[in-house]
Amino acid sequence: MTEALAGRYFLPGSAHFVTARARLDGPNFRIVDDAGTVLSEMPLKHVRVSSRLGSIPRRFDVPGGGCFETDDNDGADALLAGGGRHASRLHRWEGSWRWALGSLAVAGVATYAFVIYGIPAGALWLAQQTPPSVGTLVERQALQVLDNTLLEPTTLNTAARVRARTLFARVAAKGKRGSDGYRLLFRDSKAIGPNAMALPDGSIVMTDQLWELVQKDDEIEGVFAHEIAHVDRAHTLQRLYQAAIVPAAIAIMTGDLSQITTLATVLPGVLVQAAYSRDLEQEADDDAAVTVKALGDNPAGLADLLERMEKKICGETACGSGWLSDHPETDRRMQRLRQQALPPKKDSI
Structure with a gap:
């Protein structure tokens, strides 16, 4: 088993949640409450995981409508890596200063092109x-x-x-x-x-x-x-x-x-x-x-x-x-x- 990931489990179709922990047990993604009761378990490959964006909480959407949410993005990445799933390309770019500078440069060029060419062309039309x-x-x-x-x-x-x-x-x-x-x-x-x-x-x-x-x-x-x-x-x-x-x-x-x-x-x-x-x-x-x-x-x-x-x-x-x-x-x-x-x-x- 991997180290437990602290978070919250939202019951299917409800805004109500309970304090929960998630971990890998072999190929399975298991969610348990504080008493150790299994709330949901299924192969990790069937779980839909949100991309990492800054400090935004990570969501693990499980079949049937339940959702596990955690603020521990590093722990979520470690859990996914343990199951053979790695951080998204977007997060890797976000964590790279070269990509960050490159993105800023592209955004600057795009903004300049829009102001110089896009707005006049739109105004003409x-x-x-x-x-x-x-x-x-x-x-x-x-x-x-x-x-x-x-x-x-x-x-x-x-x-x-x-x-x-x-x-x-x-x-x-x-x-x-x-x-x-x-x-x-x-x-x-x-x-x-x-x-x-x-x-x-x-x-x-x-x-x-x-x-x-x-x-x-x-x-x-x-x-x-x-x-x-x-x-x-x-x-x-x-x-x-x-x-x-x-x-x-x-x-x-x-x-x-x-x-x-x-x-x-x-x-x-x-x-x-x-x-x-x-x-x-x-x-x-x-x-x-x-x-x-x-x-x-x-x-x-x-x-x-x-x-x-x-x-x-x-x-x-x-x-x-x-x-x-x-x-x-x-x-x-x-x-x-x-x-x-x-x-x-x-x-x-």
Whole structure:
């Protein structure tokens, strides 16, 4: 016989237990109470034993529904070894510092890969599956939050608004949704400053402060084309879903309005503070360049506006909240846009 293993025996189908001991008697696993009465006995190979996990009590489930439980994990391992059964591979890994470090490294790599690749991929899929009604609801609630906090009614005069709408209509006609699929909203915002924001339903918010810096039509056309590209490619929704991936998934998969409301409260902060990734920003710039050239204008206009904003607003210090701060690597963007510029027109003979 092996040395007795102290523990508790739970009677079949009951939460009641009695103090008991277990040991091997040849090939058999025997459980006895304090008086030595045999409570259960069967071949060890018929006993189902839980894996060792830290200091969690070990369970020996016997045929018929009874269960022997012990806190002595070392004793349980010794008993199993005496019967020809050895500790699980999981426990051997747990007890090895090499495996522990390796597991931590694998977990770290997996977490990094999920954050860098998994969440963006999931956000892209969710954005592509979002029905228009959800985008409209999110836009309506998010805009209400912005209007109550950071945005104020426009102070642009009628002539400026008419001019801006005319240029916007030219650009919108080139978008995937057509001229009726987008709308331009005017807002004043000393808090945000020069900025333009694309909302999921196709609304583009332009601040008065941005319009005041525009000197040529192709500059603001570039901004409009850039923001419309964000709408067409669902970039705004991707940013939103990356910031709130769990409620986003629940909202899109179940249509739960409470989760959609949660998304709407997140979107204003995403729009004002979060930056587009380099890839999303480059896509929008490239699309904008194609659109502006299709209009017969110059993509370099957007680069000129970016440069002017950087000099007048940022100076020698870093930019604060605004359209530039939401769009990283301004120098690289200006260079790329100017590389796509139209060649200078030759003088007619």
